[in-house]
Amino acid sequence: MSTQAVAFHPVAGLPEFDRRSNLAAEILLALRAADRALMSGDVLVVAQKIVSKCEGRWVSLASVEPAPEAIEIARRTGKDPRFVETVLRESREVVRVARNVLITRHRSGFVMANAGIDRSNVGPASDPDRVLLLPEDPDRSARQLRDALRIATGADVGVIVSDSFGRPWRYGVVNVALGVAGPPPLRDLRGTTDRAGRVMETTEVAWADAVAAGAALAMGEGAEGVPVVRVTGLDWTPSDASGQTLIRAIDEDLFR
Amino acid sequence: MSTQAVAFHPVAGLPEFDRRSNLAAEILLALRAADRALMSGDVLVVAQKIVSKCEGRWVSLASVEPAPEAIEIARRTGKDPRFVETVLRESREVVRVARNVLITRHRSGFVMANAGIDRSNVGPASDPDRVLLLPEDPDRSARQLRDALRIATGADVGVIVSDSFGRPWRYGVVNVALGVAGPPPLRDLRGTTDRAGRVMETTEVAWADAVAAGAALAMGEGAEGVPVVRVTGLDWTPSDASGQTLIRAIDEDLFR
Numbered sequence: 001m002s003t004q005a006v007a008f009h010p011v012a013g014l015p016e017f018d019r020r021s022n023l024a025a026e027i028l029l030a031l032r033a034a035d036r037a038l039m040s041g042d043v044l045v046v047a048q049k050i051v052s053k054c055e056g057r058w059v060s061l062a063s064v065e066p067a068p069e070a071i072e073i074a075r076r077t078g079k080d081p082r083f084v085e086t087v088l089r090e091s092r093e094v095v096r097v098a099r100n101v102l103i104t105r106h107r108s109g110f111v112m113a114n115a116g117i118d119r120s121n122v123g124p125a126s127d128p129d130r131v132l133l134l135p136e137d138p139d140r141s142a143r144q145l146r147d148a149l150r151i152a153t154g155a156d157v158g159v160i161v162s163d164s165f166g167r168p169w170r171y172g173v174v175n176v177a178l179g180v181a182g183p184p185p186l187r188d189l190r191g192t193t194d195r196a197g198r199v200m201e202t203t204e205v206a207w208a209d210a211v212a213a214g215a216a217l218a219m220g221e222g223a224e225g226v227p228v229v230r231v232t233g234l235d236w237t238p239s240d241a242s243g244q245t246l247i248r249a250i251d252e253d254l255f256r
Numbered sequence: 257m258s259t260q261a262v263a264f265h266p267v268a269g270l271p272e273f274d275r276r277s278n279l280a281a282e283i284l285l286a287l288r289a290a291d292r293a294l295m296s297g298d299v300l301v302v303a304q305k306i307v308s309k310c311e312g313r314w315v316s317l318a319s320v321e322p323a324p325e326a327i328e329i330a331r332r333t334g335k336d337p338r339f340v341e342t343v344l345r346e347s348r349e350v351v352r353v354a355r356n357v358l359i360t361r362h363r364s365g366f367v368m369a370n371a372g373i374d375r376s377n378v379g380p381a382s383d384p385d386r387v388l389l390l391p392e393d394p395d396r397s398a399r400q401l402r403d404a405l406r407i408a409t410g411a412d413v414g415v416i417v418s419d420s421f422g423r424p425w426r427y428g429v430v431n432v433a434l435g436v437a438g439p440p441p442l443r444d445l446r447g448t449t450d451r452a453g454r455v456m457e458t459t460e461v462a463w464a465d466a467v468a469a470g471a472a473l474a475m476g477e478g479a480e481g482v483p484v485v486r487v488t489g490l491d492w493t494p495s496d497a498s499g500q501t502l503i504r505a506i507d508e509d510l511f512r
Contacts (some may be wrong), residue, residue, distance in 0.1 A: 001481060006473045007263040007489075096510045103510075113426035165459070168511040169367035170502050172442045172462025173470065176426065186428045187477065205420070205477065206428025213430065214470025217262045217490065221443065221461065233263075234473065246426050254352045254359075255424040255511045 006233040009036070009217035010226040011044075014049055019056035024148035036230070043158035043234055045215035046145065047227035048178055049118065051135045051161050061088055061129040077102050083119070083131065090115035090133060095256065104135065109247040110178065112165050134144060135161065138179025139242040146181040157235065158182030162212035163244075168255065175216040177208035177243050184208075184239035185246045206246060207236075261488040265292070267300075275312035280404035283484055292486070294405060299414035299490055301471035302401065303483035304434055305374065307391045307417050314486060315342055317385040319475035327393065333358050339375070339387065346371035351512065365503040366434065367484040368421050391417065394435025395498040402437040414438030414492065417499075418468035424511065431472040433464035433499050440464075440495035443504045462502060463492075 013030045017023065023046075031038065035075040038044075061082040061153035066074065076097050077084065084102065088094070091104035095111055106115045116134040135141045142159040149157050161179035166172075177185060185208040250256070269286045273279065279302075287294065295302075302472035310323055317338040322330065326341035332353050340358065344350070347360035348416065362371045372390040391397045398415040405413050422428075433441060441464040472484040506512070 005263045005265040006470070007261045008470070009261040098510055101510065167462075167504075169504050170432065170462060170465065170507060171504050172460040172465065172502065174430075174462050174465050205472070206426060206430050207422075207473070208427065209426065209430050210469045211474050213466045214262070214264070214473060216466050217460065217463070217470060234268040246428065248423075248425050248427050253425060254354055254357065 004233045006165065006214070006231065008045075008215050009230045009232065010218045010220065011036075011228040011230055012226055014226070014228060017050045017053040019054065021054045023050065023054050024152060028149070028152060028215065029048075033232070035094070038153050038155045038157050038230070039232070040156040041158075041232075041234065041236070042155070043160060043183060043211055043220075043231040043236075044145070044149075045160045045162050045175075045212055045229045045231060046142075047075050047219065047225075048134060048161055048163040049132065051138070051141045051145075051179075052132045052229045055141065057133040057135060059133060061086065061131060061140055062128075064087075073097055073102060079103070082119070082129075083114075084191055086131060086133075087115040087117055090117065107137065108134065110134075110165075111246060112163075114121075116163055116178075134163070134178065138181070139181065139244060142179035142181035142243070156182070156238065158234075158238075160208055160212050162215060175209075175212040175219075177212045177246060178208075180208045180243040180246075182238055182243070183211070183234070183236040185243055186240055208243065209246065260489045262470070262487065264301075264471050265294070265476045265486045265488065266476065267292075267484040267486055268356070268482055270306075270482070270484060273309040275310065277310045279306065279310050280401055280408060283453075284405070284462075285312045286484075292410040294409050294413050294486070295411040297414075297488075297490065297492070299416060299439060299467055299492075300401070300405075301416045301468055301475075301485045301487060302398075302417050303475065303481075304372065304390060304394065304417055304419040306483045307394070307397045307435075308388045311391055311397065313389040313391060314386050315389060315420075316383075317387060329358060337440075338371070338385075338428070339370075341342065342387060342389075343371040343373055346373065351491065353465065355401060364390065364434070366390075366421075372419055372434075381452055387392065390419070395437065395500060396435070398435035398437035398499070404495055411464045412438070412494065414490075414494075415435065415467050416464055416471075418471060431468040431475075431504060432462075433468045435503075436499040438473040439467070439490070439492040441499055442498055464499065465502065480510055487496065 064082040066081035074081035074084045096103040103256035138161040146159040162175045164173035187205045320338040322337035322341040329339045335383035352359040394417040402415040418431045420429035443461045474485045
């Protein structure tokens, strides 16, 4: 059971990231400057935004020619047709369209607003037409960072690439796990018994999503945000399961 | 900005709760036994289940007579008709019905499975027909606990009454905030600017939900779960907003 505290430590002092950045090296430098070291069992939660920047996932809207579907959806949403076209190119299907709302199924399976494409806090103020896509494969990004950290330090840390999602029936965004390397994304409680010895009905806990959600509290907000959080005190055994295991199968989706 | 760690401390050593329990006193006793004190600014996340137990929110299914609608939904879901009847009595509307799935809008506004009624980990194994409803008014429960703790200790702590929710497009449950007293449930980022000086598109962060989600990591699971978590290192200013402010207005619900 949990007897120790689970702590979310912001990794302060990181630079701006771009395609030349070595993410693992920058994280280790920032930790060293703060006299911190990674330990096996730590989990790093990394904002999708900086992973995408390191992977150069920029698109210039000036180069995007919207097709008729994008123009129609732009009319219904009030969004820029070139932005909508970029969202559709990143998506498998459109889930909901309304004023200011475009929810799609991203080609990686995530049902989310705007295919995770963010126009805020991503580029120089002088280039408002540049937008940033999600990482090509967030699980691969997480694995690569985990491997690089293990090679550099010997520590077996978990990595979660996170992004903020809205929810259909609740206001506000919460962080969830897009890519996961190391810890099990889900913990299965099927068959475990409760205090009274009864078999529990609860099935699975979205453990990696809970870690991502908590990390947002240490990431802070807006201009002063910290895009990497080190989480200590978690109890996990390495798993090969990826962040894809968090995505509900389409034939179980009651809200398409 | 966040420079200190946000830490989730399980409050170990709590007893079983029932209608005679004084929740505030039991929490203070458990903290004292562990040589911990509450400080102003701490947030306590309390599992709905123990709040309901303290409020005596039991229903015996043996006393429930299912109406025709419940019998029909029981057939489609494979659930006990008396359980379905109890869910419907706690609900404003049925949102989705499928095999093993009954999602309703609870009369408090929450869209959730089974109106939050849980048959696991709630009663003696000898009485499998006893189920536990959500607290009558989770915000009131949170306020009462906050007030009692302030009177007893002088500390102004936040209280979040949490429960685990499923999500339409992701597997696994995450904790969310049902009742909130003290901290603002939502943090509004509208109008704040990002590092590049651009106005951010992101609107609001579901801060209380993030605190609830992170707390689940320290609550542990199943038989060895800890139903109260003390959260330190959070930065909040008291607010009168309740947990109801997290519930999306029905006229903005695209997934009814």
